[in-house]
Amino acid sequence: MLTEQSAATVRATLPAVGAAIGEITERFYTRLFAAHPELLRDLFNRGNQAAGTQKQALAGSIAAFATHLLEHPEQRPDAMLGRIAHKHASLGVAPEQYAVVHEHLFAAIAEVLGEAVTPEVAAAWDEVYWLMANALVAIERRLYAESGGPGLRAWEVVERVEETADVVSFRVRPADGGPVAGFRAGQYVSVGVTLPDGARQIRQYSLSGAPGEAVRQFSVKRVHGGQTPDGEVSHHLHARVRPGDVLELSEPYGDLVLEAGPDTPVLLASAGIGVTPMVAMLADLAATGHGGPVTVVHGDRSPADHALRADHEAYAGKLPDAAVHFFYERDAGPGARTGLVDLTGIEVRPGTRAYLCGPLPFMRAVRAQLVEKGVAPADIHYEVFGPDLWLAQG
Incomplete structure (x- = not known):
């Protein structure tokens, strides 16, 4: 003090x-x-x-x-x-x-x-x-x-999965053949690359695979800058990295981690590439036999832009009490809704622990709706990709 x-x-x-x-x-x-x-x-x-x-x-x-x-x-x-x-x-x-x-x-x-x-x-x-x-x-x-200390470790890319036109998942294993430590669903790793100009840049990407696997999976969205520069590391990974290449990864970090009892109601809300930690959490809930109600909410531009959608649906399908709500701005199709994410009409159980990941306006809107539905502010947790501007924007 x-x-x-x-x-x-x-x-x-x-x-x-x-x-x-x-x-x-x-x-x-x-x-x-x-x-x-x-x-x-x-x-x-x-x-x-x-x-x-x-x-x-x-x-x-x-x-x-x-x-x-x-x-x-x-x-x-x-x-x-x-x-x-x-x-x-x-x-x-x-x-x-x-x-x-x-x-x-x-x-x-x-x-x-x-x-x-x-x-x-x-x-x-x-x-x-x-x-x-x-x-x-x-x-x-x-x-x-x-x-085990700071620093990055060499990992070999064993598989590259084109999830959407702008999202790729990389599956990697330790290049030294050593053990793979566990991680908590929701965490991320730093990935270090050397760019053509010689700069060594580091970015964080959520682990999007199930905890406990022998390989790690992280998913990368190619960042198109618009008013700001294009994402140089995401473009490098998309354009240049293939199976057999070696990347440097940190151990897993991140404080947005799944914490719920076996019967706790859970809500996982995401938009865009914010889906990545939510899918890992859903995989963990399925693997541990979570028996409580799970509400899955995701918003995207279209089904074609929805990365990891098959995993989203498959893991939810393994849970005994799961409700899935997908929102798309266009081409929604059967079983989905057209427009932005709106919790109106979606049941949110008492005692729900909510996890949010996506653009700030999305998370602010969802958080406000959850509070209106009676979810305690202390039970609403979020992850911001990049610098955390939630506090900076008041």
Whole structure:
């Protein structure tokens, strides 16, 4: 918790820092990459930097953490910290890197706010930073201990499955012939590739196969940028990676994991490529003989765009009490609905644990409908692909 003096200073300066946090993070990344260009080349997502989403996520997390310290001084925002720590661990972030971030972040704060950053103000925000950083280091240290340490391992591609025109699943096994550790349904792995320009870029992809298999499966959607750059790693994987090729993968990470008793009502709601962790969860429910009601909801542009649809239906069909609701914007066909996902008319059982994955507008809409139907907010869990902008967007 913050000291009383620092809490008063942070409370007084939070509006000014919050108003300038976008410019602060812009300056921060400019300084950081000027001093350490290897971080942009080999660690940070160049696409997210170009689009500005990573800056928004950093700004949102800092503001949210400081606000939480003021509003709940006796509690630590473990959900937010856990989400960040899992992502950091999948990238192999080391404790000493927090000192590098601190140096350039506080230099950016001083540049933007100027004389307003008195020694007292600097000390208070320094306390905020290290409370957050040290908490993340502790969580990441535990995650590394559980997974066997940071770093990527070589995996051979044994099968490539064209799920849709823009989604490919890769099935991989350890290139060294060693054992495959288990994972929890809903988790992801980092995949490292070397691009034609020599950059080593890393992206996270959900494990879309059933836990406990001898091979791992992850599914990749080819990202078409539109207003932002195309996804360079997804395009590389689609265009260049074939069976026999070797990729680097991290151990599984991610805090959106299936946690439900054998009779707990479960709702799995997804849209687009958000289907991937939901299919893994559905596979796990089927494999463990889940007896409670399971509601499956998915939205997509069309049946042809619905990746892993056969798995979606097959795993649901193995459950004794499952209801499947597919929504398509066009070409819905028999048994599906036309339009965006709408929970109106869909039964949601008391005590339901809900898991959401898809674009933010989709998850916000579904979450609001679930709350209206009586689902406790604490029982609604979500996963954001890429930088988590839920907090950044208020």
